[in-house]
Amino acid sequence: MFRLKDLDILGSKAELASLPEGKLLINTINAHSYNTARKDGLFAEALTNGDVLIPDGVSIVKACRWIKAKSLPKERIAGWDLFEFEMNKLEECRMKNVSRERPLTVMFMGSSEKVLDLIVKRAAKVYPHLKIVTYSPPYKPEFSEEDNKAIIDAINAADPDLLWIGMTAPKQEKWTFSHWDELNIHCHVGTIGAVFDFFAGTVERAPLWWQRHGLEWLYRLLKEPKRMWRRYIIGNALFLFNVIFRERW
Secondary structure: OOOHHHOOOOOOHHHHHHOOOOOEEEEEEOHHHHHHHOOOHHHHHHHHHOOEEEEOOHHHHHHHHHOOOOOOOOOOOOHHHHHHHHHHHHHHHHHHOOOOOOOOEEEEEEOOHHHHHHHHHHHHHHOOOOEEEEEOOOOOOOOOHHHHHHHHHHHHHHOOOEEEEEOOOOHHHHHHHHOHHHOOOOOEEEEOHHHHHHHHOOOOOOOHHHHHOOOHHHHHHHHOHHHHHHHHHHHHHHHHHHHHHHHOO
16 A cells, blocks of 8 residues: 555755765655555556655645654655756766766656757756757557657667656656666656746746745646646645545554
């Protein structure tokens, strides 16, 4: 059974700096993904058995404290925080070693060609020393064997120094976990679907005040009520129910 109280969750943003180098699968957990994992066995397995799990939600941080979970994260670590940390680290590394022959490569796998084109354009300004590679998979509920092979081959051919997977949860986590052994890469891999749109500018992220007060979810609900009401109104109520009646005992 998927239980929040038993998960290994990263404690703070500062701990991102201590993550080991090499092939590392980094996932996020929030109230929505918690609810989904309770009824999706493969998604639960992906979150439980990835290398790093970060608390992308104030609700997760508070719930862990309330139920006296195995992990007691001190703060929310948003997917955006992970993205900025990893990108800045790689950019600084390249700037210190501009003479090296091989460029440092970041690959974005997921989303649409439109979004990926916007990512490439913005990255050229914000991270000018990094080489950006993209791949847009077909839009369909399930990939065929040919689709999966094409994606895996593209990733392996790029041999990235950092890989971002963005196909929305739980698809991105399940796909990456299921094909982990087929990815012949040496880098950190983050499943951060929403960040693709934030960085591209196609979706506006909540202002800092909302973020600092743990209300980014409410901002998204107010901006997109028709799309987000089920996730945040029903989903948050379900999360509270699960924490109160299924996690404390």
